[in-house]
Amino acid sequence: MWWRRTLPAVVALLAVSGLGLITVGLTAEPTRPPRPPADAPTRSRPAPDLAPLARAAPVRVQIPAIGVRAEIVAVGVDAAGVLEVPPLDKPTVAGWYRHGVSPGETGNAVLVGHVDSPAGPAVFFDLGRLRAGQEIQVTRADARVTTFTVDGVHAYPKDHFPSGLVYGPADAAGLRLITCGGPFDDATGNYVDNIVVFATRTA
Amino acid sequence: MKVSTALCSAALGVGLGTLLLPGAALADTVVSPATTPVGGTVVLTATTCNPKSGDVIFRVTGPNRDENVRSTTAAAGGGLSAELFTAGFTLGTYTVAATCGDGSSAGSATFTVTPIGGAPAGSGGDNRDGRDAGALAAGGTLLGTAAAGAVVLFRRRRPVSTVA
Numbered sequence: 001m002w003w004r005r006t007l008p009a010v011v012a013l014l015a016v017s018g019l020g021l022i023t024v025g026l027t028a029e030p031t032r033p034p035r036p037p038a039d040a041p042t043r044s045r046p047a048p049d050l051a052p053l054a055r056a057a058p059v060r061v062q063i064p065a066i067g068v069r070a071e072i073v074a075v076g077v078d079a080a081g082v083l084e085v086p087p088l089d090k091p092t093v094a095g096w097y098r099h100g101v102s103p104g105e106t107g108n109a110v111l112v113g114h115v116d117s118p119a120g121p122a123v124f125f126d127l128g129r130l131r132a133g134q135e136i137q138v139t140r141a142d143a144r145v146t147t148f149t150v151d152g153v154h155a156y157p158k159d160h161f162p163s164g165l166v167y168g169p170a171d172a173a174g175l176r177l178i179t180c181g182g183p184f185d186d187a188t189g190n191y192v193d194n195i196v197v198f199a200t201r202t203a
Numbered sequence: 204m205k206v207s208t209a210l211c212s213a214a215l216g217v218g219l220g221t222l223l224l225p226g227a228a229l230a231d232t233v234v235s236p237a238t239t240p241v242g243g244t245v246v247l248t249a250t251t252c253n254p255k256s257g258d259v260i261f262r263v264t265g266p267n268r269d270e271n272v273r274s275t276t277a278a279a280g281g282g283l284s285a286e287l288f289t290a291g292f293t294l295g296t297y298t299v300a301a302t303c304g305d306g307s308s309a310g311s312a313t314f315t316v317t318p319i320g321g322a323p324a325g326s327g328g329d330n331r332d333g334r335d336a337g338a339l340a341a342g343g344t345l346l347g348t349a350a351a352g353a354v355v356l357f358r359r360r361r362p363v364s365t366v367a
Binding site: 010011012014015031032033076077080081082083085088097099100107112113114116117118119120121156158161163166167168169178179180181186189190193194 | 236238241295317320323325349350
């Protein structure tokens with residue numbers, strides 16, 4: 001019968017395929033987030049003549065260039081003074097640093113999001129792919145949508161985080177997006193770098 | 204670190220004031236650094252106050268604070284200065300307004316209290332231990348199926364025994 005001749009081949013194929021998948025499973029390299037080029041240009045643009053907005057919490061962020069459309073929750077700092085991030089079981093949510101200004105106010109508003117979680121890539125996984133000139137839209141609780149244009153994307157070691165550039169005062173409305181990047185340190189369970197996107201309000 | 208400075212009045216106003224009051228000098232207040240992680244120290248300096256005129260009062264106002272810091276310490280570059288320790292400060296931007304010992308305003312400046320360091324915004328991904336659970340499960344299923352097929356083959360090919 002035909003199956004007597006083909007069954008051994010099918011069994012052998014299944015065994016080889018199974019062994020191959022197990023080998024792949026045991027030696028898989030983790031999916032690593034994109035890293036901005038070290039020489040990524042920073043576009044210095046004159047701030048357009050836009051009247052600053054009143055304070056209103058952001059509720060949604062959209063970044064069409066990398067397919068981000070995420071809800072935003074307010075975050076603060078933990079007991080050690082480190083910036084909080086949304087819980088890992090909500091990897092698709094971004095956080096707004098509520099002690100700073102809101103998007104559209106004069107100053108730099110700060111949004112933070114996970115690069116990945118145990119479930120895989122998270123909301124800001126592709127932040128390192130953003131380039132100068134691409135747009136970010138933030139919807140606020142007052143229903144206004146503010147548009148920011150990327151000035152630059154850079155990676156910084158966490159122990160040399162540019163706090164002044166991220167949280168410091170500014171004369172115009174800016175936006176800072178933060179996530180993790182660079183090599184993953186298995187000993188500490190953390191990425192070594194932070195990826196920071198610098199953007200200026202343009203509409 | 205960038206130094207934040209705020210002049211007490213516009214350049215024109217200062218110029219007129221200097222003309223009207225020949226003894227008056229350009230007064231300003233400097234906070235260095237302009238941003239500090241919470242718990243850090245900033246130095247407040249009223250650069251043009253005369254130490255001989257008495258203590259300088261720095262009024263610090265911000266998200267959870269309205270306090271006066273008194274200085275009797277002459278600054279190396281002129282004026283008077285005081286250190287401000289930011290432990291317990293709510294994060295945000297604070298304004299420092301200085302008044303010289305003679306009662307004149309020495310202007311104001313701002314500084315920002317920030318979180319410490321960067322953000323812990325990643326877990327290492329879905330296979331950070333170097334194992335892809337999906338591939339392992341699929342491989343195990345295929346191997347199990349192959350084993351079951353081998354058993355069937357083995358039984359079909361075994362010679363039929365006869366009972367004596």
